[in-house]
Amino acid sequence: NAGVTQTPKFQVLKTGQSMTLQCAQDMNHNSMYWYRQDPGMGLRLIYYSASEGTTDKGEVPNGYNVSRLNKREFSLRLESAAPSQTSVYFCATAPDPRGAELTNEKLFFGSGTQLSVL
Amino acid sequence: AQSVTQLGSHVSVSEGALVLLRCNYSSSVPPYLFWYVQYPNQGLQLLLKYTSAATLVKGINGFEAEFKKSETSFHLTKPSAHMSDAAEYFCAVSGPFGIGNDKLIFGTGTRLQVFP
Numbered sequence: 765n766a767g768v769t770q771t772p773k774f775q776v777l778k779t780g781q782s783m784t785l786q787c788a789q790d791m792n793h794n795s796m797y798w799y800r801q802d803p804g805m806g807l808r809l810i811y812y813s814a815s816e817g818t819t820d821k822g823e824v825p826n827g828y829n830v831s832r833l834n835k836r837e838f839s840l841r842l843e844s845a846a847p848s849q850t851s852v853y854f855c856a857t858a859p860d861p862r863g864a865e866l867t868n869e870k871l872f873f874g875s876g877t878q879l880s881v882l
Numbered sequence: 883a884q885s886v887t888q889l890g891s892h893v894s895v896s897e898g899a900l901v902l903l904r905c906n907y908s909s910s911v912p913p914y915l916f917w918y919v920q921y922p923n924q925g926l927q928l929l930l931k932y933t934s935a936a937t938l939v940k941g942i943n944g945f946e947a948e949f950k951k952s953e954t955s956f957h958l959t960k961p962s963a964h965m966s967d968a969a970e971y972f973c974a975v976s977g978p979f980g981i982g983n984d985k986l987i988f989g990t991g992t993r994l995q996v997f998p
Binding site: 804808812874 | 888891914916923924925926927928931972976985986987988989990991
């Protein structure tokens with residue numbers, strides 16, 4: 765089982781360029797999340813999707829858009845990258861609420877995408 | 883609204899010494915509390931979680947945490963540190979499922995160093 769797969773692992777952009785971070789999961793989970801991790805800031809929620817076809821803003825959504833293409837995939841798009849978006853991005857998934865009560869983990873994380881915007 | 887505060891961004895201990903990582907929470911609903919660990923260049927892994935059952939929760943790798951409602955705390959401890967425990971640790975809080983508060987809110991993290 766691959767679990768949660770993020771691509772790419774590393775990316776360098778110039779200010780103003782656009783790109784899409786991809787996340788795919790094979791665990792049949794309903795909920796998917798995008799977090800960014802910055803030194804001294806912990807993980808902050810950008811966007812999340814409680815189910816296929818729905819998306820909602822998290823703590824820091826400005827400058828990002830998301831697409832829940834299907835149950836497996838949840839992409840994060842930067843339309844015009846800025847240096848403030850230099851960060852490590854993590855995708856995570858969670859089973860439905862009743863399922864989460866029965867499992868050992870609330871969130872399953874991907875291995876991250878390290879993004880630098882110059 | 884929910885939040886967690888981790889006291890101390892860096893903690894250093896000697897191998898074999900007690901590990902104590904502090905976390906205080908704020909929540910308007912009964913909280914679910916979590917500790918995650920992140921090793922270098924990896925994603926986060928769950929250490930343990932509290933979901934309103936036993937207040938003393940045992941996790942992987944010898945870690946445990948105690949939920950203290952009166953102190954709004956969920957500190958992480960391990961009796962004897964090992965070199966392999968060196969990592970960054972995150973406390974997180976969420977609300978009960980199904981009422982719109984089940985998103986995980988993370989603290990800012992505590993980096994644990996273990997010296998021989």
